[in-house]
Amino acid sequence: MKQSAHSTLEATTPGRSRPSPNLLVAHLSHFVSLSKDDISFLETLCEKQERVQKAVNLAEEGDAPSRGFAICRGLACRYRDMPDGRRQILTFLMPGDFFGLHAFLMKSIDYSIIAMTPTRLARIEQAQLIEIVEHHPRIVTALWCHTMQEAALLRERVVRLGRGNAHIRVAYLFCEFLWRYRAVGLGEDDTLWMPLTQAEIADTLGLTPVHVNRVLQDFRRDGVITLAQRRLTLHRVDRLQELAQLNQDYLHLTGIPRAGERLLERLAPSQ
Amino acid sequence: MKQSAHSTLEATTPGRSRPSPNLLVAHLSHFVSLSKDDISFLETLCEKQERVQKAVNLAEEGDAPSRGFAICRGLACRYRDMPDGRRQILTFLMPGDFFGLHAFLMKSIDYSIIAMTPTRLARIEQAQLIEIVEHHPRIVTALWCHTMQEAALLRERVVRLGRGNAHIRVAYLFCEFLWRYRAVGLGEDDTLWMPLTQAEIADTLGLTPVHVNRVLQDFRRDGVITLAQRRLTLHRVDRLQELAQLNQDYLHLTGIPRAGERLLERLAPSQ
DNA sequence: CGAGGAATTGAGTAGGTTCAAGGCCGGTGG
DNA sequence: CCACCGGCCTTGAACCTACTCAATTCCTCG
Secondary structure (H helix, E strand, C coil): CCCCCCCCCCCCCCCCCCCCCCHHHHHHHCCCCCCHHHHHHHHHHCCCCEEECCCCEEECCCCCCCCEEEEEECCEEEEEECCCCCEEEEEEECCCCEECCCHHHCCCCCCEEEECCCEEEEEECHHHHHHHHHHCHHHHHHHHHHHHHHHHHHHHHHHHHHHCCHHHHHHHHHHHHHHHHHHCCCCCCCEEECCCCHHHHHHHHCCCHHHHHHHHHHHHHCCCEEEECCEEEECCHHHHHHHHCCCCCCCCCCCCCHHHHHHHHHHCCCC | CCCCCCCCCCCCCCCCCCCCCCHHHHHHHCCCCCCHHHHHHHHHHCCCCEEECCCCEEECCCCCCCCEEEEEECCEEEEEECCCCCEEEEEEECCCCEECCCHHHCCCCCCEEEECCCEEEEEECHHHHHHHHHHCHHHHHHHHHHHHHHHHHHHHHHHHHHHCCHHHHHHHHHHHHHHHHHHCCCCCCCEEECCCCHHHHHHHHCCCHHHHHHHHHHHHHCCCEEEECCEEEECCHHHHHHHHCCCCCCCCCCCCCHHHHHHHHHHCCCC
């Protein structure tokens, strides 16, 4: 029942006809359907984007959390440096992702954030956070869902690192990228932008660059992927997905259940 | 600056003189100071406790999320079964922990929960959740912090699984137990209740029972720990902590920063 | 006292690391 | 236009940590 639910990857966008061109809207709309007002608020957010070069640190371990951001373009990651010089990449921040909105509850953050490519982000000031909480309850709900999704992604990571071999881990990472890109309307077919170097993949999956390289060779030899010039094509997505042991909707994109909606309406009436 | 911050373990209870006998109160008080009203609400919650035997499943992967709970006594865990019969334990639910309160935002849960020992829990009905949101803003805030703490614990897990060898992982697990127990006022000295079997430790850390056994032998030989009859004593906590590469306050127990308090007051006035 | 789960120990194996060298490719400067 | 440089990728060989399989002992509990 559970383990066998490995069906084909689908870009599921329940309650939405087609993904919005604005990636924040596209992402959050998976969780809750937003009002016109919500949408235009998010679009306004994206008007003044900040450009950040590759390899620039957006935050450092130990910092007091500062303002929040939303990623409009590019790729960033949370990571942790180890005493011996190695590092572990924790999570990726992709277009449509938010971060730092809950961080004001912590005195310091336990990870650093770095831009892995040239990146554009929309800063979210306190004033705007307040505006969201006071006037955009559906965005608040969607951001909750976003937080739960992040936690779910971390759990998947733990499972792969704890019980998966190198091939499973790499397959998982590629599927994660494909699914998350599709969730915001990027990566139509099975080809996607994969800006990570093999060393960065290794840092993500707890492997060495050398071994990542060998796994990739295997996948290429088997005709499962093509990867060159930062473009990754997944032929045989089904095979990869099965290898990665991913089940449908692991991103929890199918919206909140009926009971949850009723409860929410009770807690925070939307109109 | 950051990496070298490995000082000695301390049971830090900022803003609170001594931990409350009620473990929910003790836990949440680390994040926000609760009012008398908040405290008596939590105490009332614990009056009708549900007893659950060892090895009983509290939830199954794929289930629609049901009611929430708080753990009053015992130990439970979230876990995931693998297709090949192995399993990965994701997180531990210890006395003072809450779960299922945000789950109503998801259509199904991606993990199972099982009681690892005889456990007592306080069920949290929807009505009570509503009461919390409407009348206990400080509890709401503390529950947010609790969620962030859970995410931080998952990140630590990823780091250990990704970049730590077996010794580091075991050392980390023991430190996590000690710190979390201390956070709710259990485990005064360096001795604590460790109900996990070696197989369960293995399932947590992505190892085999055999290898866990060998690591434990090493630690015993070096006089770092004593472990027998489910009682674990950490002599040389400092050594373990250094091995585990844990920095101070990784549980984020030192309360929310001033700026966060002001923001919260603005968003949800506490009186 | 018996039974079954848990812990322990040994020996052989394998997946991934380490170290090291060489090749590819894009960018830069003369 | 070409030569050089540096980052990234690739490949080989030796090594090592942790796994596998299997047998034995220890505990605990009925």
